[in-house]
Amino acid sequence: MFRFLSHVWNRFKEYFILTLLVILSLTLLSQNNKPQIQKVRAFAFGSFAIVSSVFYDLFNITQLKNENITLRQTNAELMLQLSTLREQGILNNELIGLLKFKDTTSLPITPATIVSKSLSITQNTITINAGTLNGIKPGMPLITYKGLVGIIQDCSDNFSIARTLNNVDLKLTVKNEKNRLNGIMKWDGEKLTIIDVPKAYDFGIGDRIVTSELSSIIPVPIPVGIVNKIEEEQTGLLNLVQVTPFEDVMTVEHVFVMMIVENEEKNKLELNFYNRK
């Protein structure tokens, strides 16, 4: 019997090892949301990010010149916008005071630099040099001056990992800024698409897309992108609306984390995927 088992092992050991490792992988795939796994992940990427941040800075110096030119141009544009907005803000405050509306408070933001990128066509993630010690929590939005970049997925003490818009696991409730129509936007591996849009919905090419107040992850309107194509779904009943993001996540270097405190009351009512255990 022993000789038989030994013979079988010697003959098929490669296949046994492969099967064992495949089963182990599949088991881990089903355990992704376990807190223990998330703790190990936070420790692993936190430790590695310390080293990668040094390397990334070295290779990033060449990009700084181009970025400075863009920033100067953006600064000038923003200065013009700011003066217009100031006028409108004064008027808005007066009107709010007259109507006795509760206004939203300003949202604090924390600057961060990207220290590494895991460029995958489907599961694009970035690591930033701000973590729980800076007050960062999973679920906080990551933005630039152009618009939304992604959502914080996991944090260690000094670093955080974020899912970018180019990640199939990130699904967002967005709306058309023009007519306030809502939809679910996701990355399908090639493009950002608002899925299952009824044909009666008035989406047009060039419409600006922002995050929706209905979202339990990002409850403030942040610019996401612009509609560039509308195509019919396979069933013929619905439309797929393609969106070109304002920010190219492939080239972004510096980001801001919006320190949005989750609305507990709202999250108790809605199923926020970050709260699923």
Add this chain to the structure above:
Amino acid sequence: MKLKFFIPIFVFFPVVLIQLTVIPFVSVQGVVPDLLLIAVVYLSISYGQIFGTVTGASYGLLYDFISGTLIGSHMLSKTVAAFVAGYFSSETKRDKYLYTYSFSVVIFISGLIDATIFSFFSVIDFNTNIFLALFNHALMPSIYSSIVSIMVVIAPYRRTFQ
């Protein structure tokens, strides 16, 4: 203890460091070469199928933790890719597949398998055109990786680990 058991550990960290910091600068339409796969295939051909399969699984798991992708997804794809690459490893075949341009062909085949399996856990759903998805998500990265792997063939220090 044989030196070969430590080689994957020494190789892993520099390779991942380059993959996450330098490689994003050479991406073409979001497609990047997979240096980790090239390392796994190299080790699999050099030291045999079992060694390669275990190395592939370990590399994949560590990369999943470091990069923030779905835990187990790279582990599964790298395991199978390394296992397949192991078929190109034997006393008679080793030199042929390691030190000639055949290495790039092996990288292409392994890369195709690696990316196909990885795609199944990330992009494939009922609305996806499977063939189109595989073309974009498996074929392109495999071609890029196989082109980059030519550097391994022409590198003068390729026999260092032998």
